[in-house]
Amino acid sequence: MEAIIATIIILVLAALMPMLFKSPTTQLPSQVESNLESYAENALSLLINNPQFLSIIQNENWGELDSLMNSIVGPQYDWYVAVIPYGRLLTLSSIVKGSKYVLIPITTVPMWNYSSPIPIPLTDIHVSELTLNVYLLNFLLSTVSPNYFINTTLPLSNVAFIQCANQSLMSNITACIESRQVRMLRWWVTYFDPRTGTAVVWVNATGNMYIVVSANGTLPYNVISGTYCSEPYCFDMGLGGLSNLMNTVYGASYNNEPQFINYVNSNVLSCSISNGVKYGSNYLVELLTNGIYYNVPSSVGCSATVNAPYEPYGYHVYMIGQLITAIPDSFLELTFNNIEVEPYIVYPNGTVNVLSTYQVGSIGVELLYGSNAERMYIIGSSGILNKTMLNQYSYLYLLxxxxxxxxxxxxxxxxxxxxxxxxxxTSNYNINASVPVGSCSNALGINVTIGGISIAQQSQNPQGNTNYTYNTTTIVYDLWFIGTPTTTQYMPIYVNYEFQRIDALNIIPPNYREKFAINGFSPTASAFAVVQLGNSSYYLVYIGLSSLSR
Known part of the structure; x- marks a missing residue:
């Protein structure tokens, strides 16, 4: 039990309830607080971060709640506490039930620049990067369709993604399916975290889509053919799959190498020195550098020439890597090559005129493995543009x-x-920089293209009188590049935070939930958050305060 409580994860579900949550830096004052809303938030923070309270929830020892709350909230306030299984407050609307599937709607919204005479997309209008909490979706499914769930043992293996191809039927997905005007989308699971239930999924569409959850716990359902797919992820149809990293973790072989995100495989990647490179079935490439031992070179580089179109929203390149060992002061670089920028204008008749073409050269990121810490640099043609220090080495990461x-x-x-x-x-580190390219006078917009991407690793050995007899070794699991993806997403999940509903669903017995057990409590200020226990159960924790002073 102590181990479970020790692994409590405090989650503020920003997508479901927009609340600014602040942890206090000092103990809560017990006598006077001028801002009651802030006081309530501080009290909530102290409560949910207290192991005793988490134990109270876990074991339903509500008798201990009174003394704990009185130690947190000053005597000038009446307090009220509610603990509610979160799913009871949620409503997943617009869910569609079929005979062998249920559909969960999800919408992604590309960003546009509407300030220009002609709207310009700021994110890719064809590709979405979704972030889904599978545990939460399964909890919601259990309240409306108890026999349906999204597989987490082989993550998302029994789902598919669809979109209606007929705009006039967008609001009637059942009619769209029955008239065979729906299209099965291509998708790819980059990452699934079993600790939190978070999955990152790429889909070749934006706008209104549906997640198809199959009645089969392993295989997706094909709504067009009316049959189950032969393999998880509809892999037999080339629709869905897993990253190499996820295939390695789950002992699977379902990487569909999606080209809608320009996935780079070993047929595209060319490496300069063969004895510093190894290829694998569940990873793209392994880089080894040393210089004086094991017939391993001091540097190695791999590159891919690409034919990328000019895009107004730029490009991103992603790499999933694993650092195995590092000789001090070794570094790894991920780089865009042959970048071109073209400012343009658009005439009233729709004709586009390119004003000029600027050759930017290369821009990359460098991970430097120092003796005691890791550093991250942005590297441009003129040298270092920005840098930051990481708290420690990142051994498995998405860059x-x-x-x-x-x-x-x-x-x-x-x-x-x-x-x-x-x-x-689960830490993340971010750095940014801005590079002037050239004159853009009178330009309506800018298009960008890239000519290639590359990975390089280098080790200095020996260093002074020290010879390192191990290699710097990095495994690159996955590598892909895409125009800036659409990430803004909405799901029809609604939460009712009305106090009367909270009071009706409160699992704390009435004689323990309030300082003074008097009917008709009316909060003057309140605060709430969601906690997730180690068994993946979600609970809303609510504090209401009412001043006793006149």
Whole structure:
């Protein structure tokens, strides 16, 4: 039990309830607090971060709640506490039930620049990057269709994604399916975190879509043929799949190498030195550098030449990597090559005229493995553009390098953003920079293209009188590039936070939920958050306060 409680994860579900949550830096004052809403938020923070309270929920020891609350909330306030299984407050509307499937609607919205005479997309209008909490979706499914669930043992293996191809039937997906005007989408699971239930999924569509959850716990349902797919992810149809990282973790072989995100495989990647490179079935490439031992070179590089179209929203390249060992002061680089920028104008008749073409060269990110810490740099043609220190080595990570164009005061710029997601610790590190490219006077917009991407690794050995007898080794599991994806998403999940409903669903017995057990409590201020226990159960925790002073 203590182990479960120790692994409590506090989650504020921003997509479901927009609440700013702040943890106090000092103990709560017990006598006077001028801002009661802030006081309530601080009290809530102290409560849900207290192991005793989490134990109270886990074991339903409600008798301990009174003394705990009185130690947190000052005597000038009447307090009220509610604990509610979160699913009871949620309503998943617009769900569609078929004979062998249920449909969960989801909408992604591309960003546009409407300030220009002609709207310009700021994100890819054809590709979405979805972030789904599978545990929460399963909880919601259990309240409306108890026999349906999204597989988490082989993550999302029994789902598919569809979209109505007929705009006039968008609001009637059943009619769209029955008239065979629906299309099965292609999709790819980048990552699933079993600790939180978070899944990152790429889909080749934006707008209104549906997640098809099959009655079969392993195989997806094909709504067009009316049959189950022969393999998980409809892999036999080339529709869905897993990243190499996920295939490695789950002992599977379902990487569909989706080309709608320009997935890079070993047929496209060319490496300079063969003895510093290994290829594998469940990873793209392994890089080894040393210089003096094991017939391994001091540096190695791999590149892919690409034929990318000019896009107004720029490009991102993503890499899932694993650091195995590092000789101090070794580094790894991920780079965009042969970048071109073209400002343009559009005439009233729709004709596009390119004003000029600027050769930017290369922009990349470098991970430097120092003796005691890891550093991350943005590297441009002129040298280091920005840098940051990581708290520790990131041994398994997703690296995202993005370049996006903008115009300011008649000058073209490339905004560079780098994010490293540590998949082990769930930490993330971000740095950015801006590079002037050239004049953009009178330009309506900017298009960007890239000519290639590359990965390089280098080790300095020996260093002074020290010879390192191990290699710097990095495994690159997955590599892909895409125009800036659409990430804004909506699901029809509604939450009712009305106090009367909270009071009716409160699982704390009436004689323990309030300081003074008097009917008709009316909160003057309140605060709430969602906690997830180690068994993946979600609970809303609510605090209401009412001043006793006149």
């Amino acid at each position: 995202d390098l993005g370049i996006e164009p903008t115009i300011s005061n008649g000058v073209c710029y490339l905004n560079i953003n780098v994010t490293l997601y540590d998949l082990v610790t």
